[in-house]
Structures are given as C-alpha cells and as structure tokens.
Amino acid sequence: MERGTLTPEETVLACSENLLQTYFSLGLAIPNTTMIQEEGFRACVGEFDHPICNFAAGLNLDPWSAKQLRELAAKKKVFNVYTLPSDKPRHVGELLYRCDFRVGYRLIQMVxxxxxxxxxxxxxxxxxxxxxxxxxxxxxxxxxxxxxxxxxxxxxxxxxxxxxxxxxxxxxxxxxxxxxxxxxxxxxxxxxxxxxxxxxxxxxxxxxxxxxxxxxxxxxxxxxxxxxxxxxxxxxxxxxxxxxxxxxxxxxxxxxxxxxxxxx
Ligand SMILES: CC(C)(COP(=O)(O)OP(=O)(O)OC[C@H]1O[C@@H](n2cnc3c(N)ncnc32)[C@H](O)[C@@H]1OP(=O)(O)O)[C@@H](O)C(=O)NCCC(=O)NCCS
Structure with a gap:
C-alpha cells in the first residue's frame, strides 16, 4: 500500500497492525508458546510466566468474549491485555473494567x-x-x-x-x-x-x-x-x-x- 493513499483511519489501523505483528512475532519466538484466535481477541499463551508471551490484543469484544478473556487471564500468573486505537467497540475499556481488568500503564502511539x-x-x-x-x-x-x-x-x-x-x-x-x-x-x-x-x-x-x-x-x-x-x-x-x-x-x-x- 502506498503511504500517500492512507487515510487517518487507515493510518491508525496500519500502526496497530504493525504492533500486533511485532508483539506476536516476539511472543511466538519464545519456546512453548501458542497463539489463540477467538472471535473477540487474539492471544499469545506461553509457559514462560511473562507478558512477552502471555497477552491478548486485537480486540473486538462483546460482554461474552470479555468474560472468556477474563477466564483465560485468570489461569495465568501474568497476562496483559493491550487496547489499541483500532479496537472495537469504542467502549472496550468499559467491557474490560466490568470483567475486573484494570489499567496498569499507558503507552502513546505516534506516527x-x-x-x-x-x-x-x-x-x-x-x-x-x-x-x-x-x-x-x-x-x-x-x-x-x-x-x-x-x-x-x-x-x-x-x-x-x-x-x-x-x-x-x-x-x-x-x-x-x-x-x-x-x-x-x-x-x-x-x-x-x-x-x-x-x-x-x-x-x-x-x-x-x-x-x-x-x-x-x-x-x-x-x-x-x-x-x-x-x-x-x-x-x-x-x-x-x-x-x-x-x-x-x-x-x-x-x-x-x-x-x-x-x-x-
Ligand atoms: C530515550 C533514549 C533513546 C534517548 O537517547 P539519548 O541519546 O540520550 O537522546 P539524545 O541525546 O538524542 O536526546 C537527549 C534528550 O532526550 C531527553 N530524554 C532522554 N530520555 C528521556 C526520558 N526517559 N524521559 C524524558 N526525556 C528523556 C533528555 O532529557 C534530552 O533532552 P534535551 O535534548 O532537551 O537535552 C535513551 O535514553 C535510552 O536508550 N533509554 C532507554 C531505552 C528507551 O526508553 N528507549 C525509548 C523507547 S520508545
């Protein structure tokens, strides 16, 4: 895709996709790690107890998939959920909050x-x-x-x-x-x-x-x-x-x- 053709929405989407590609590549490069693709999220789950290979991102949540994510996170000693500007729905944070997730820290996405x-x-x-x-x-x-x-x-x-x-x-x-x-x-x-x-x-x-x-x-x-x-x-x-x-x-x-x- 030519960069000149990217609309602001496409820019945000392409940046988020770049982050997903990077985080999953790094996570899956840790031995004994697998990727889980659900309707509402993509997750990386590994034996090494660190968020590098235990996280979910690429969210498209509804109340049911948010609970599913909560169950997955509860089974792990450490588990991060990343919300990206391209995630759906807009109130994804509220769905996570209702399922007992809390914001630990915030990163700034820049272009x-x-x-x-x-x-x-x-x-x-x-x-x-x-x-x-x-x-x-x-x-x-x-x-x-x-x-x-x-x-x-x-x-x-x-x-x-x-x-x-x-x-x-x-x-x-x-x-x-x-x-x-x-x-x-x-x-x-x-x-x-x-x-x-x-x-x-x-x-x-x-x-x-x-x-x-x-x-x-x-x-x-x-x-x-x-x-x-x-x-x-x-x-x-x-x-x-x-x-x-x-x-x-x-x-x-x-x-x-x-x-x-x-x-x-
Ligand atoms: C951030 C980093 C790359 C800056 O490298 P650097 O060679 O010191 O940067 P420069 O000399 O070009 O610029 C120094 C300026 O950055 C500012 N700066 C450096 N680290 C900073 C930080 N953590 N918070 C705020 N300002 C910072 C300095 O105050 C300085 O300001 P000035 O130009 O007004 O004097 C370096 O501190 C580093 O490697 N940090 C650890 C890794 C990291 O956090 N990387 C960023 C990933 S997004």
Missing amino acids: AEPAGRHYGPHMRMAETAERRIETAQFMTEQFFNRQSESFRQRVAQATADASNMEIYELLVYDRRCGAIMLCPGDGVLGVYNLCVASANRGVGLGKELTAWALSEAHKRGQIVTLQCDARLQGWYSNQGFRTTGTIDVYTLSKSVSSDIMNAT
Missing part, C-alpha cells in the same frame, strides 16, 4: 512522515545469528537492566529469532553505542527497542537513531510508527512525531484472579 535527511553515524544491519543475538542482548540491557539475567537472555533470544524484525546497530568508532529494531509492514515502518547505551546518552545519539529511521522509511516509501512512554512523547514530538492514540495495558486485578483460580 511521523518520512524524511530524507542524510545520516552521519554508521548504522549496520545485524545480519548473522551471532550479531542478532549480541545486539538483542545489548537492547535488553538498556531496557531491562533491573530484571534477571535469565529473563534478559530469553527476551534477547526471542528478539534475535523473530526473523521478520530487522535489527541494526549504531556504531561509533566501531563500538556499539545504540540499536534499533524495525518491523516493516504495509505502508508503515514500525520502530521498536530504540536505545542508546547508558554511558553514551545525552549527546544526540537517540535523535540520530530516530532521524535514521525516518530516512530509512523515506527510502521505503513508508510512514513511521512507534509506541512510547508518556515521558518521551515530547522528545518524539520535537522530532516530527504526532500522537495518533494510546495503548492501555490492562491486567486482571490480583484479588479477582486468585479468587477465580481458588474456585476451580
């Missing part, structure tokens, strides 16, 4: 037009399995430095194994100082895991990575989408991104989930 700016620092695609895992490990160190080494290793392996994701390293004097993951979709290029090594932050490398992603999208004739924490919304706005919606992350309220588990 930018591509830009053909020349890029300075050297970007290299991680092409071999070895480079993919090394760069994925670098990413997990930047994002999950407080989590256990074994958790980081699993996420890094899933990231490296998700073969539809393109992984790039930012090299300064041949040293990996930043990284980014691109998920190419229909008319949209998804940016994930954009990060800079903690020792190299605050000198403009994050902005360079973003500018590089915009120029990469320009070459491909795509717009760029990403999801970020509200604290980074201003930072991305200054780099040409606009907000297209929010992604709420729901979990089952703890007391309810244990009540249901004890009752069975």
Whole structure:
C-alpha cells in the first residue's frame, strides 16, 4: 500500500497492525508458546510466566468474549491485555473494567512522515545469528537492566529469532553505542527497542537513531510508527512525531484472579 493513499483511519489501523505483528512475532519466538484466535481477541499463551508471551490484543469484544478473556487471564500468573486505537467497540475499556481488568500503564502511539535527511553515524544491519543475538542482548540491557539475567537472555533470544524484525546497530568508532529494531509492514515502518547505551546518552545519539529511521522509511516509501512512554512523547514530538492514540495495558486485578483460580 502506498503511504500517500492512507487515510487517518487507515493510518491508525496500519500502526496497530504493525504492533500486533511485532508483539506476536516476539511472543511466538519464545519456546512453548501458542497463539489463540477467538472471535473477540487474539492471544499469545506461553509457559514462560511473562507478558512477552502471555497477552491478548486485537480486540473486538462483546460482554461474552470479555468474560472468556477474563477466564483465560485468570489461569495465568501474568497476562496483559493491550487496547489499541483500532479496537472495537469504542467502549472496550468499559467491557474490560466490568470483567475486573484494570489499567496498569499507558503507552502513546505516534506516527511521523518520512524524511530524507542524510545520516552521519554508521548504522549496520545485524545480519548473522551471532550479531542478532549480541545486539538483542545489548537492547535488553538498556531496557531491562533491573530484571534477571535469565529473563534478559530469553527476551534477547526471542528478539534475535523473530526473523521478520530487522535489527541494526549504531556504531561509533566501531563500538556499539545504540540499536534499533524495525518491523516493516504495509505502508508503515514500525520502530521498536530504540536505545542508546547508558554511558553514551545525552549527546544526540537517540535523535540520530530516530532521524535514521525516518530516512530509512523515506527510502521505503513508508510512514513511521512507534509506541512510547508518556515521558518521551515530547522528545518524539520535537522530532516530527504526532500522537495518533494510546495503548492501555490492562491486567486482571490480583484479588479477582486468585479468587477465580481458588474456585476451580
Ligand atoms: C530515550 C533514549 C533513546 C534517548 O537517547 P539519548 O541519546 O540520550 O537522546 P539524545 O541525546 O538524542 O536526546 C537527549 C534528550 O532526550 C531527553 N530524554 C532522554 N530520555 C528521556 C526520558 N526517559 N524521559 C524524558 N526525556 C528523556 C533528555 O532529557 C534530552 O533532552 P534535551 O535534548 O532537551 O537535552 C535513551 O535514553 C535510552 O536508550 N533509554 C532507554 C531505552 C528507551 O526508553 N528507549 C525509548 C523507547 S520508545
């Protein structure tokens, strides 16, 4: 699909589809994980007790499927439900709330037009399995430095194994100082895991990575989408991104989930 032909509604839909593609690719790359496709939602369910492979998204809920989702979530130690701007019906949050789901945190969905700016620092695609895992490990160190080494290793392996994701390293004097993951979709290029090594932050490398992603999208004739924490919304706005919606992350309220588990 040509990006010029995307209406605002199609843009939101394409961005949400990009997120779904990415989250499911990563989740399903964790061993012993399966996908469940129901009328009202898509879910990823895995043995590893982490939301990376235990979540539902792509919602089209009614009261019955919301209860079905509640039952599924109650069986798991951890389970996230992501509401996207393209979900149906509009009051999807209310249906979840009535089934004892509560919002844990919120991400901002943003979009930018591509830009053909020349890029300075050297970007290299991680092409071999070895480079993919090394760069994925670098990413997990930047994002999950407080989590256990074994958790980081699993996420890094899933990231490296998700073969539809393109992984790039930012090299300064041949040293990996930043990284980014691109998920190419229909008319949209998804940016994930954009990060800079903690020792190299605050000198403009994050902005360079973003500018590089915009120029990469320009070459491909795509717009760029990403999801970020509200604290980074201003930072991305200054780099040409606009907000297209929010992604709420729901979990089952703890007391309810244990009540249901004890009752069975
Ligand atoms: C966000 C990140 C990529 C920025 O990289 P960086 O190289 O420090 O960014 P730059 O030097 O280009 O820009 C620094 C600016 O970003 C702001 N900034 C950086 N992290 C921020 C945060 N978490 N919240 C708010 N502002 C932030 C700084 O205050 C600084 O502002 P200034 O330009 O007004 O001085 C880096 O902090 C990082 O890797 N964080 C961990 C991973 C992450 O959260 N990635 C974002 C995924 S959406």
